[in-house]
Amino acid sequence: MLKLFGHDDRFLVQQVRSELDVARIPYLVKNEYAGGAVGELPWQETQMELWLLDEQWFGKAKGIVDALTPDSNKGENWQCSHCGEENEGHFSLCWQCQAVKAEPAF
Numbered sequence: 001m002l003k004l005f006g007h008d009d010r011f012l013v014q015q016v017r018s019e020l021d022v023a024r025i026p027y028l029v030k031n032e033y034a035g036g037a038v039g040e041l042p043w044q045e046t047q048m049e050l051w052l053l054d055e056q057w058f059g060k061a062k063g064i065v066d067a068l069t070p071d072s073n074k075g076e077n078w079q080c081s082h083c084g085e086e087n088e089g090h091f092s093l094c095w096q097c098q099a100v101k102a103e104p105a106f
């Protein structure tokens, strides 16, 4: 088995689940009923997790997750088009020259 996705936002996890259902991708849910145990377990262990039963589905399933979680793509570094400085993904302005981050051109 292969862990596909884990998040403490259960609504988001449910969205991913319904998309996986539509795509007929087999998966397993972990910690679905662990919510009541918050306080007894480290929070990481109460995150709802989706696991793929067969990793041949990973490429397709990851595409679904990425489409529903644009925030997870913000971690990538970007290069300032003005001064060429490399900036971390969570900055929307260049730390060097304050130029606005250019939107990806595709």
Ligand SMILES: [Zn+2]
Residues within 6 Å of the ligand: 080, 081, 082, 083, 084, 085, 094, 095, 096, 097, 098, 099
């Ligand atoms: Zn710059």
